[in-house]
Amino acid sequence: MKTVTIALVGAGFAGNFHTNAYNKVSGVNLRIKYVFDNDQERAKQLCDKWDIIEQVAATYQEVLEDPEVDVVDIITPPVTHLDLSYQALEANKHVICEKPLTGYFGEEGDEEPIGLNVPKAKMYKKLLADIDECRQKFEASDRLFMYAENYVYSPNILRSAEMIEAKKSKIMYMKGEESIRSSTSPASAHWSLAGGGSLIRLGSHPIGGMLFLKQAEAKARGEKIEVQSVVAETGRLAPSLNEHDKRYFPAKSVDTEDFATVIITFTDGTKAISISNDNTLGGVKNYVEVYTNDSALVNNITPADNLSTYFLDQDDLEDVYISEQLQDKTGWNKVFVAEETLRGYLAQFQDFAECVAENRQPLSDLDLAYDTIKIIYAAYLSAEEGRRVDF
Numbered sequence: 001m002k003t004v005t006i007a008l009v010g011a012g013f014a015g016n017f018h019t020n021a022y023n024k025v026s027g028v029n030l031r032i033k034y035v036f037d038n039d040q041e042r043a044k045q046l047c048d049k050w051d052i053i054e055q056v057a058a059t060y061q062e063v064l065e066d067p068e069v070d071v072v073d074i075i076t077p078p079v080t081h082l083d084l085s086y087q088a089l090e091a092n093k094h095v096i097c098e099k100p101l102t103g104y105f106g107e108e109g110d111e112e113p114i115g116l117n118v119p120k121a122k123m124y125k126k127l128l129a130d131i132d133e134c135r136q137k138f139e140a141s142d143r144l145f146m147y148a149e150n151y152v153y154s155p156n157i158l159r160s161a162e163m164i165e166a167k168k169s170k171i172m173y174m175k176g177e178e179s180i181r182s183s184t185s186p187a188s189a190h191w192s193l194a195g196g197g198s199l200i201r202l203g204s205h206p207i208g209g210m211l212f213l214k215q216a217e218a219k220a221r222g223e224k225i226e227v228q229s230v231v232a233e234t235g236r237l238a239p240s241l242n243e244h245d246k247r248y249f250p251a252k253s254v255d256t257e258d259f260a261t262v263i264i265t266f267t268d269g270t271k272a273i274s275i276s277n278d279n280t281l282g283g284v285k286n287y288v289e290v291y292t293n294d295s296a297l298v299n300n301i302t303p304a305d306n307l308s309t310y311f312l313d314q315d316d317l318e319d320v321y322i323s324e325q326l327q328d329k330t331g332w333n334k335v336f337v338a339e340e341t342l343r344g345y346l347a348q349f350q351d352f353a354e355c356v357a358e359n360r361q362p363l364s365d366l367d368l369a370y371d372t373i374k375i376i377y378a379a380y381l382s383a384e385e386g387r388r389v390d391f
Contacts, residue, residue: 003029004356007063008053009084010075011037011046013184014098018075018148019050021345028353034063060084064091071096071356073148077187078195079105082134085145089137094144094356099204100376101147101369102130103195115191115255120377120384127377131370138366146352146362147369151176151209151288153344153351156299160290161213165220169292171213174272176206176288179280180325182238182251182258189254197256199234200376203276207262208372209288209299210272212364227371228267229390232379235259237279251278262379283326283334286343303334304342 006022008015015035022032032050036057037043047053057063063072064087072088073096074081082102085095104114104123111117138145151157164171179202187193188201211227218225234257238249251258258278265271286301303323311317314329322329323336340346348364355362378389 001029002357003031004070004353005031005033005068006071006073007034007036007057007069008032008073008075009036009060009063011035011039011043012075014075015046017340017345018073018349019046019053021340021349023050023052024340024346025350025353028357030353033066033069036060036063060087064088064093070094074098077193078103079193082130086137089141089143092143094146096146096148096352097369098148099208100195100200101134101373103127103200103373104377105195106192113191113255120381124377124381127373131373135366135370144355144362145366146355147364147366148348149205149208149364149368150344150348151205151301152212152364152368153347154299154301155341155347156301157209157213157288157344158347160297160299161216163295163297164213164217164292167294168220169217169294171217171290171292172270173291174210174213174288176210176272177275177285178202178205179275179277179285181281182249182278189252189256191255194256196376196380197253198258198276198278199260199262199379203260203262203274204372204376205286206274206288207375208368210274211368211371213290214266223268226267227264227375227391229265229388230262230375230378230382231388232260232262232382234380234383248281249279260379262375264375283323301343302336304337305334306337307335309333309335
């Protein structure tokens with residue numbers, strides 16, 4: 001089998017998730033030749049931590065010019081996604097791109113901060129033009145675009161899809177959520193870097209997972225089901241608190257929302273609701289509930305219930321990982337066990353590696369990336385103008 005050679009672009013928090021999953025891929029000759037990050041020290045730290053990463057690249061151009069590199073894995077802030085993807089495409093590389101596909105990050109003449117001053121109608125129009133261009137570029141090439149939406153590959157979501165397909169169930173209603181207690185990324189405070197707040201950072205996951213399940217239903221039943229309309233509400237909750245009251249929420253949002261609820265209506269009349277916010281204490285909350293004409297499928301992604309712990313103190317636990325976004329290890333906690341499996345990272349990168357080796361399309365592809373970000377920006381427009389946005 002052909003060796004699949006990968007370059008990681010971005011060495012931040014998600015770089016560890018990606019590398020840990022690559023480390024467990026089987027049945028494919030996999031090689032991580034480079035990691036590149038504008039912060040060379042951070043890239044070196046990731047390289048040193050994971051011995052499967054061979055070396056730190058001095059520049060992105062070094063990665064692109066290496067004929068051995070088959071795939072560029074883009075794990076950088078959203079503002080860079082399309083530019084880095086297009087450069088990789090021009091260099092004849094396959095692309096793995098973290099969510100979201102892209103966003104609106106400002107244009108010359110925009111009043112700062114753009115999240116509070118640029119009309120969402122302008123953002124939506126520009127976003128649609130950008131994602132149409134992206135789709136045209138990749139469809140005109142023979143390179144793969146692989147969208148790193150781990151919800152699609154969570155084992156319970158995959159199993160739900162299998163049962164929906166087997167029974168040809170009609171999904172009536174879905175509810176999905178990802179909520180945390182604030183982002184750890186400084187870029188998340190600025191619309192110009194992140195393209196939005198909790199909706200784009202967190203809501204993209206349940207939206208992507210629910211779209212995947214709806215398409216599994218459509219395929220099984222031989223139907224064509226698309227998104228018909230979006231209605232949304234967003235808010236900036238923590239910025240309204242005084243310094244004492246928001247002491248447990250470290251994010252310092254400049255112009256991004258920290259709360260969003262989106263209602264999606266499909267062309268068959270069925271519904272889905274996405275919830276995302278940065279004001280949830282107690283760790284990361286990830287789930288998708290699916291209610292069909294003949295079943296109820298409740299997918300609890302995290303926290304799982306594999307291991308519960310109770311500690312009276314945190315002595316000697318400084319380097320022991322309990323849960324993302326859960327800083328206090330005393331009292332009762334639900335520990336993340338086999339996180340790379342339960343959150344879908346392992347199956348995701350197994351699929352991507354096989355896709356490159358076998359030249360086939362991934363489960364999570366450009367269509368899912370396109371539809372997800374279109375829904376998100378339609379939701380921003382809906383929330384600002386107080387109306388339903390029809391597709």
